[in-house]
Amino acid sequence: MKVGIIGFARSGKTTVFNSLTGARAEVGAFGSREANLAVLKVPDERIDRLAEIYTPKKITYAEFQFVDIAPDEAAGEEKALSSAALTALRQVEALVHVVRAFANENVMHPLGGVDAVRDCRSLEEEMQIDDLIIIERRLERMEKENKKDRQFELLGQCKAHIEAGKPLRTLELSAQEEKEIAGFCFLSRKPLLLLGNYGDEAIGKDDPAGLLAYAAETGQTLVELCGAMEMEVSQLPEDERAAFREELGLGEESRTRFLKSAYAMLGLISFLTAGEPEVRAWTIRKGTRAQDAAGVIHSDLARGFIRAEVTHYDDFVKAGSMAKAKEAGHLRLEGKDYIVQDGDIMLIRFNV
Ligand SMILES: Nc1nc2c(ncn2[C@@H]2O[C@H](COP(=O)(O)OP(=O)(O)O)[C@@H](O)[C@H]2O)c(=O)[nH]1
Ligand SMILES: [Mg+2]
Incomplete structure (x- = not known):
């Protein structure tokens, strides 16, 4: 499962990327040209148990591959997604939107003040506009070629949906129709998980940034975490983490919460294979x-x-x-x- 991490500049994408994968990519980076790539192994007690029984040569957990796309300085910051990012994201199967909900005077928000719900709406709009451009271009060409087939009709339906202000992921399509538009890799059709990145001042408060209400209203899934603290904890030796979590009031491991939400949202399950050479988990859709x-x-x-x-x-x-x-x-x-x-x-x- 390949997941793209998106969000506005300095919303904490790299911080969250590090905290979920245990990577140590540079935070607050501006000059980086390369995307950050890392793999999150999905903890699975069943694999642990099978490995005890089979003592295989190789043990393989299910994996999420994360890509934290490099910022594009030339593109400016009022938009979350540069054209290079839009292209790179077509390859991923799901998106995680890191939404800034932390206050920090030293970290400037590209749109002015911190407003998590505004950021969600803006980013949705960016993706929808990009999809709309692709749709309109194709429709125009089809009109010229007088090719008003089923795909023409289907794209018209997609266009109307976006023009009504809705992302394509909420458009109901048959399996056949889904196949017909798959090649376009529409961004607003990709499953999107909201990841609210809160400061420690938010701990114990009820929906401090209004994201929970927004997620409920739009039928989206929200995972809440304190990115900066999670990243610190993720870089401690493993046997010290639990005590720190307790002390900081961080609750269940963010990785576990993220994975539970992601599996549920994406409708994923795992099947297992077991033998001497390898014990392994495989991720598939329900x-x-x-x-x-x-x-x-x-x-x-x-x-x-x-x-x-x-x-x-x-x-x-x-x-x-x-x-x-x-x-x-x-x-x-x-x-x-x-x-x-x-x-x-x-x-x-x-x-x-
Ligand atoms: N206070 C606070 N600062 C954060 C948090 N997450 C990120 N930051 C800071 O925000 C800045 C940008 O973070 P970074 O992860 O590089 O954001 P990116 O541009 O979206 O990749 C850095 O200075 C981080 O230390 C957080 O949860 N709380
Ligand atoms: Mg970054």
Whole structure:
């Protein structure tokens, strides 16, 4: 899962990037030209337990890849997204908007004062305008070529939706229609998670920046955290973190809260594979067929799919071993249309 971190200059994008991934990218950086890239391994007790049982050569957790796009000085700061950023973001599967909600006189906000809800609306507008430009350009060309097919109609529908002030992610489309516009990689159609970046003065207060109300009104998901403090804690030795969190009143680890919200919002689940060579978690969307899940492991497995041998993790752990789970009748043979469930341990039989 590839996630792009977006937001206005100095909203704390790099700070949040560091606190979620444990990276040490330069904060307050202006001269950096390179995007920051890091991977967040998804903690998973099931993988830990399977690794104890199988003692595999390799253990692989599910991963979120984060990209914190480099600021573009030439582009100015009134906009959150430069044209270079807009292009880079087309490749990501989901967006995290880091919204500044902290006060700090030494850190200037590009739009003047701190106003978290205004920032949310402005950034939505930027993405929608960019999508609209792409749509209008295409529609114009189609008109010229007199190509008024289904896509023409569909793009017209997208245009009307944006002109009504709404992001494309709230437009209901059939799976077929979704496929037809996928190639445009519309930014306002990508799942977006709001990440409120609060100062320590916000701890214990109820919705100090109005973001919770905004998220409720727009049907979005909000994760609240104190970026600067989280980043400090994330850079402490692991065994000291819990005590500091407690002392600072930070609550549950921000990574865990972020991941829970992200999985729920994106409709993600994990299936597992286990053996001597590797114990591994694979991330898929809810509702994925066994054959498509096999394709996440390797395209050969999807192409030559015969069947999946499936044991649910809970049954496996209760039984104690795969042999015992099988004896107890917990090993199922499933065909290509089986809908994979969270925690399924899968062995794909294939032939190419
Ligand atoms: N007080 C406070 N300052 C923060 C917080 N998050 C970021 N900052 C400061 O804001 C400035 C910009 O942060 P940075 O992460 O580089 O923002 P970016 O431009 O969005 O990547 C830095 O000076 C940070 O120390 C926060 O939660 N509280
Ligand atoms: Mg930065």
